[in-house]
Amino acid sequence: MNAIRNVLALGIATALLAACGGGADTAVDTAPSPPAETAPPAVAETPAPAAVGEGAFVVAELARFDYPWAMTFLPDGRLLVTQMSGELKLYDPSGNTSGDIGGVPQVTHVAQGGLGDVVLHPHYADNQWVYLSYVETDETGLGAVVARAKLALDDAGGGKLQDLETIWRQTPKKSGDGHFGYRIAFDAEGKLWISSSERKEFDPAQDLGTNLGKILRLNDDGTPAEGNPFADQGGVAAQVWTLGHRNILGMAFDAEGRLWAHEMGPKGGDELNLIVKGENYGYPLVSNGNHYDDTPIPDHATRPEFRAPVVSWTPVISPAGFMIYDGGLFPEWNGNGFIGGMSSMSLVRIAFGGETASEAQRFDMQRRIREVEQGPDGAIWLLEDGTRKGKGWLMRLTPPQA
Template identity: 60%
Template structure:
């Protein structure tokens, strides 16, 4: 049973139950981030250890449920072609002319011409609080970018007393005459994650636009956990705003004013993927603790339970009640134990891979894989898993229908996936 029950309670959870690192950098979304429905082993790449997540981590007695374990596909129906490398890439988005914007976590915004291989820099970006999982985050053009040239950026922002929080700004993108670089002007912060807290993990700050032009922001719990159930905090929430940062009057808690008015759903942990399907349904994924990564169907005003319930356990082994024990909370449509450490999310709508149309793709950090998701209305399951040999940070759909991936970390490669030739 699904209910929109709000628990505005404060939970006392000890610091020893909190993760110290979770994803060491993780995203999501594609052309579907604008609300429109507009893999396998890579040769020469040896598997590398995951410093942040153990793919075998699970709580005592826990096994994967909520979806059947998909078989790894040794011979995927695509070819992976390296196109370039970046320094700790975190997110990417295509501009209408086919050029690619790529964020680097240390604070650089790159402009890549994927046809020529030229890479330039966009200057005028905001100062980021770099460190841990913090730094430059997502980048997304306004739905009317061709007219207004606006791009949206998310990033970790320093506060007083060593605190930090996510922020979202918008600015006008001005490309230089050569077309290989440019600058941002009229930068304006449209949203801040509040309160700012200490620590450098669980920012979230993935961005999407709906078909109605509303801006969606994933706001993770900053490892504070309890504020995910508090409507006076933006931590652990999915945020919905007008494109200028003002609050839509039809938000579920708009009448309460303040931070609560921004909130669409609550009870989230570490939201790192967001995408609309072809029917306009909104899906998000989030990282669980030791087990319990989630894929959720988003419903207005609903509470997804963190940290009261989870299908994972605390890192120290302390059990957390499973979702079925508290039916007032929305349960995930699919979940993973052992974890996949989801990062990046696109629901495919192109023509280059007709057999993938309507399927979802999630990057895996700990799993070092591309995860294919099959949807059936409001249900979802993992259909296939394509080992990639490296941590996958980001997934996008290109203008020509190709799938594009970013590897995580220093020297992370930009990969273009195209169908195998018959």
């Protein structure tokens, strides 16, 4: 292993690629995938990046994946990792080995979309349901889909998805290759939450005749959940919990059951929002950023009827991935959120205070961070975005003494 050192420094936020705005996840994912590796690389440990104050960590580079997008831990400690081009990998940290999961549905891989999120049903130990989001194509265009299947593991380090069923679709489908969102989360009551971005179409975010630009609350079979605020309107409006969103790439529940979600702003104005039933978050009528051609968008402060973000970033961080920590390895961070930054090449720590939040610390990772998860042992796991430089590293963050 390489030498390990831990760095404590000022860690003041750098304004990398500020001119790209929150939409720095656009039109960059078109490079061909590099050749597959024949075996996982050896674990490499690198210095922790610059940090503010306490809590520097060791970064272990474990394995590389093609176009990685999301990951989730199985009860036995192994990881499911999605690759945007349509592969679902089973990674075993104990042996640093990676196998394939078969039965993945046909996926359309475009600039910002492909095989996306992966989560387990809250009762996975009993039902083996795994939920996937991905992009599909038909004669009307592209759209995000959520499907579920039973995961059957084998003794050779792989497995297969069985009994696959599609339970939700973005509607209508659109042309274009961006702003799918398609993050998935379950709450403590077993309700399924899906982020559905506005596909670079602006106006659908305000239209309850479409589920674009919305956060949705469903039963685990994809049907609208009872108690949704627009249920009396029927159709896709019955799925909707909140509207007026742009490009939502992270959702997480805190210990009190509050849902927090971040989204990329346009040219400036990335947001962290507290998600409240029936609220309208204003896009594209208001934003703390402007359009890419510098056409102004009125700020949130000009339209108090829309719910304003709790935190807004200009220069942007280009947020992706989100978890709220409750582990034992970093006790000083319990209850804190962690957001990956892509154009900012950072890991951003969020301190919460009830319904308020603020950026507490920023780690300069010197790479685009796509996904953040907490491991069973309390380590923080990251996926490096693989869209600009080929493969992306899977990394594990632990305290210096761990």
